[in-house]
Amino acid sequence: MRLHRNLCFATVDGLLQIFNEGMYADKVVQQLLKRDKRWGSRDRGFVAETTYDIVRWKRLYAEIANTKEPFSRDDIWRLFAVWATLKGVKLPDWKYFEATPQRKIKGRFDELSKIRKIKESVPDWMDELAAKELGDKQWTKEISALNQQADVILRVNTLKTTKEKLQSELFDLDIHTETLKNYPDALKLSERTNVFTTEAFKKGAFEVQDASSQMVAQFLDVKSGMKVVDTCAGAGGKTLHLAALMENKGQLIAMDIYENKLKELKRRAKRAGAHNIEMRVIDSTKPIKKLYDKADRVLIDAPCSGLGVLRRNPDAKWKLQPEFIENIKQTQSEILKSYSRMVKPGGKLVYATCSILPSENQQQVEKFLTSDSGKEFTFVKEKKILSHESGFDGFYMALIERK
Numbered sequence: 001m002r003l004h005r006n007l008c009f010a011t012v013d014g015l016l017q018i019f020n021e022g023m024y025a026d027k028v029v030q031q032l033l034k035r036d037k038r039w040g041s042r043d044r045g046f047v048a049e050t051t052y053d054i055v056r057w058k059r060l061y062a063e064i065a066n067t068k069e070p071f072s073r074d075d076i077w078r079l080f081a082v083w084a085t086l087k088g089v090k091l092p093d094w095k096y097f098e099a100t101p102q103r104k105i106k107g108r109f110d111e112l113s114k115i116r117k118i119k120e121s122v123p124d125w126m127d128e129l130a131a132k133e134l135g136d137k138q139w140t141k142e143i144s145a146l147n148q149q150a151d152v153i154l155r156v157n158t159l160k161t162t163k164e165k166l167q168s169e170l171f172d173l174d175i176h177t178e179t180l181k182n183y184p185d186a187l188k189l190s191e192r193t194n195v196f197t198t199e200a201f202k203k204g205a206f207e208v209q210d211a212s213s214q215m216v217a218q219f220l221d222v223k224s225g226m227k228v229v230d231t232c233a234g235a236g237g238k239t240l241h242l243a244a245l246m247e248n249k250g251q252l253i254a255m256d257i258y259e260n261k262l263k264e265l266k267r268r269a270k271r272a273g274a275h276n277i278e279m280r281v282i283d284s285t286k287p288i289k290k291l292y293d294k295a296d297r298v299l300i301d302a303p304c305s306g307l308g309v310l311r312r313n314p315d316a317k318w319k320l321q322p323e324f325i326e327n328i329k330q331t332q333s334e335i336l337k338s339y340s341r342m343v344k345p346g347g348k349l350v351y352a353t354c355s356i357l358p359s360e361n362q363q364q365v366e367k368f369l370t371s372d373s374g375k376e377f378t379f380v381k382e383k384k385i386l387s388h389e390s391g392f393d394g395f396y397m398a399l400i401e402r403k
């Protein structure tokens with residue numbers, strides 16, 4: 001690989017914004033990719049992947065380069081030089097790389113790789129918390145998996161096409177995909193590429209959605225004609241899947257506390273040809289109370305730490321705070337208590353998170369089931385998905401049923 005000056009400059013600028021100005025990596029990368037219209041897909045791939053890589057390995061690279069935050073521009077170039085050295089990328093004779101001690105970098109890497117929190121590049125508190133909750137052995141394997149780049153998985157929109165048709169349409173564009181056993185609607189890209197510019201995407205034939213996330217709507221066991229409430233719908237990744245599983249029949253109510261997310265869902269639903277969705281903003285307890293005892297199915301895709309999706313969101317390692325996790329756990333138990341009241345007798349509820357922490361997952365469900373509000377429910381089944389076991393995002397889902 002040869003390093004190109006303007007791509008490296010773009011990456012360094014982006015990293016300064018992410019590390020020093022607290023901006024979100026995905027937003028920064030989105031902006032960077034608009035910088036030069038002449039960049040081809042390889043150039044864009046380089047900027048995006050290098051930025052994410054250096055964000056992912058910030059702590060390790062900073063320890064190796066002996067730099068501390070707030071980073072100067074020179075510090076960022078040092079992190080960049082560490083990245084290139086460890087990747088085996090030849091450093092050009094630019095002034096930024098003049099004093100790069102390549103042998104020392106490799107030696108420091110070997111030495112620091114003996115300490116998990118540095119090797120895996122996570123803050124102390126996160127390493128301690130996750131090791132306490134999952135056990136040392138599980139966490140060591142899990143964080144290593146969560147530091148890998150995620151595959152791109154598509155969810156075929158069965159309202160518009162079939163897996164076979166989509167696969168062949170993409171094949172004609174030289175985009176190769178594989179089916180995944182046990183994930184009925186999923187196609188995995190054999191090679192990372194931008195699929196959002198394809199005609200198939202524009203006409204709603206698929207969404208990009210991780211395989212673990214695709215299990216959640218399946219888990220809720222919906223049928224055409226049911227009344228289903230997706231309580232934390234956000235921009236609707238799972239709502240759209242539910243609509244497809246319901247074959248557009250019945251009533252699907254998508255709720256969230258943020259109106260702008262539901263607006264985005266509306267746009268996506270139009271593209272997907274999903275017609276049975278109604279959006280409702282939760283701006284008081286009223287919209288919830290109106291649905292007490294009414295729903296056949298309720299999905300709570302709860303707000304969480306997001307520790308299961310670090311592969312696609314590595315800057316969460318640096319943005320998350322332990323206090324946030326404590327607060328979100330409180331929200332999770334309040335949501336479970338209040339939104340479960342929408343389930344009608346005999347109806348079912350799925351509680352899901354993209355976290356791997358038992359305290360946000362099975363412990364929340366156990367606590368709910370032994371509480372006064374949970375007495376009316378029985379536990380049916382659960383899935384604890386760890387990234388190192390599944391190869392996909394870390395997720396949790398529990399199915400409970402109202403008596």
Ligand SMILES: C[S@@+](CC[C@H](N)C(=O)[O-])C[C@H]1O[C@@H](n2cnc3c(N)ncnc32)[C@H](O)[C@@H]1O
Nearest residue numbers: 231232233234235236237238256257301302303
């Ligand atoms: C895990 S995300 C949802 C992702 C979405 N279901 C999807 O599949 O794309 C959690 C969502 O819960 C919303 N949320 C946070 N607090 C909430 C509350 N008290 N009631 C309802 N939604 C809430 C957030 O705005 C966020 O969109």
